[in-house]
Amino acid sequence: xxxxxxxxxxxxxxxxxxxxxxxxxxxxxxxxxxxxxxxxxxxxxxxxxxxxxxxxxxxxxxxxxxxxxxxxxxxxxxxxxxxxxxxxxxxxxxxxxxxxxxxxxxxxxxxxxxxxxxxxxxxxxxxxxxxxxxxxxxxxxxxxxxxxxxxxxxxxxxxxxxxxxxxxxxxxxxxxxxxxxxxxxxxxxxxx
Numbered sequence: 001x002x003x004x005x006x007x008x009x010x011x012x013x014x015x016x017x018x019x020x021x022x023x024x025x026x027x028x029x030x031x032x033x034x035x036x037x038x039x040x041x042x043x044x045x046x047x048x049x050x051x052x053x054x055x056x057x058x059x060x061x062x063x064x065x066x067x068x069x070x071x072x073x074x075x076x077x078x079x080x081x082x083x084x085x086x087x088x089x090x091x092x093x094x095x096x097x098x099x100x101x102x103x104x105x106x107x108x109x110x111x112x113x114x115x116x117x118x119x120x121x122x123x124x125x126x127x128x129x130x131x132x133x134x135x136x137x138x139x140x141x142x143x144x145x146x147x148x149x150x151x152x153x154x155x156x157x158x159x160x161x162x163x164x165x166x167x168x169x170x171x172x173x174x175x176x177x178x179x180x181x182x183x184x185x186x187x188x189x190x191x192x
Contacts, residue, residue: 026050064175066168068146068155076108077166078121078146079155085141089118092156093131100127100136107134107157109164116157133158135169152178 027049035045043055069077080103081087087100103122110117116132119125135156136144143150146166153170170178 061171061173063153063169064172065156066170066175067165068151068168069166070163073109073111073159073162073164075164076106077157077164078104078106079136079157079166080104080145081136081138082142082145082150085143086139087144088137088139089127090135090137091116091130092133092135096130098127099139105136107164107166109157109159 027046032045032049035048036042040048046055047053071077081100083102085102089098089100089105090096103120105127106119106121108117108119109115110129113129114131115129116134117129118127118134120127133156135154137154138144143152144155145151146155151168151170152174153168156165156167156169158165158167168175
């Protein structure tokens with residue numbers, strides 16, 4: 001005698017539940033907020049998310065360095081001084097400066113003579129060759145750009161090993177101010 005299995009009943013819907021937006025690594029904004037509401041201080045909150053680390057006090061608003069691009073020595077980096085703005089190019093080896101008008105400036109490292117060559121791509125004219133490294137500093141009228149993005153602070157071109165780096169040197173407060181708007185809610189002015 002054979003027994004037949006009862007017919008299977010199919011589900012008419014599938015329900016999937018999930019939560020969160022993060023990658024599961026580092027500090028959770030919602031978790032930190034909950035811990036703060038529960039009375040934990042920032043030291044306890046940070047140590048719970050980053051075990052084995054320690055906190056260090058720095059001078060107010062230190063300058064941080066953010067690597068923007070790394071290329072081979074045979075290529076260069078373009079820095080844009082926007083229309084209506086002015087900037088200066090500083091040779092860190094000598095302290096000398098050159099005023100820059102709006103335009104696109106390309107920095108290349110010439111390995112054979114060990115100099116940083118800067119050219120105004122907009123006009124096709126050479127700005128100069130420097131023992132460098134060189135730093136582009138905004139003077140008035142706007143931020144400097146690279147790769148279609150604007151940056152607060154100065155942009156430094158420097159050689160490291162076999163690479164030409166472009167580094168944003170920016171005050172920590174300005175870095176956070178520029179980084180946070182699209183990523184984290186900052187408290188606004190309180191209403192009375």
